[in-house]
Amino acid sequence: MKRLILMRHAKSDWSAGAGSDHDRPLNARGVAAAQALGDWLRAQDLLPDQVLSSSSKRTGQTFIGLGLADDTPTTFTRDLYLATHNDLLAALRQATGNVVLMLGHNPGISITAAQLVSTPPDHPKFNQYPTGATLVADFEIDHWRDADWGNAVARHFVVPRDL
Template sequence: MRRLILMRHAKSDWNHPGLGDHERPLNRRGTAAAKALGDWLRDNGYIPEEVLCSSAERTGQTLLGLALDGGTPVKFSRALYLAEAGDMLNVLRQATGNVVLMIGHNPGICEMAHRLVGDPPEHIRFEDYPTGATLVVDFDTDWPDVTTGDVTAFVIPRELKDGSA
């Protein structure tokens, strides 16, 4: 079995007009949301063995806020920055861990989530995949052969204690 934790970065800060999109950091709500998502991952036993993360500042700060075990291998990839679903899937197919956390951006991450699940979760926010949205999906195949899997969980930060986004 393979498990993917597909996470959109937490809420970013638009109050830095001199920064390019790639350098935009999280805002206070985003920092709180990342912490809440990390607590949720640990509380539910969703511990990644590998992290594939966009190279953008806000995705890196989201990952840092999750406070995962420092021994988890992390690959920051420019290929995941504003990537389309097909490009994200190509990166995922190179994964080596059984449980992979992928952190990216909309609209590609939303498209990826919809592509990977045959039976979507009954959650009103799954359609637009807001900041911090996190899908956990299980597959009965190896990463190179992944097509569709079974949803285990879907959450948005607003549903978590201290995770308003």
């Protein structure tokens, strides 16, 4: 079995005056949400052994806010910045961990979540996939290369307002 934790970055600060969208940071609510999501992951014993993340400032800050183990293999790549659902699946198929946290952006993250699960979770915010939204999905596969659309089972879905 393989497990994916698919997370949209926490709330960003549109008023920060960042030079580019890629450099936009989290706002105070986003920082608090990232910490709450990290606490939730630990409470559920959902700790990744690999992290694949967009290289944007807000995904990096979300990751830091989660407070995960410093020795977790982590890749920050521009390839996941505003990546499409097909790009995200391609990156996931290259993963090596058993529990992979993937941090990214909408609309790619929400489309990926909707297409990966065989049945969507019963949550009113799933289709909107707001900032900080997190899906935990299990795949009955031995290798990530076998991950495909519709072959994951949703185990958890949470948004920061739930916490």
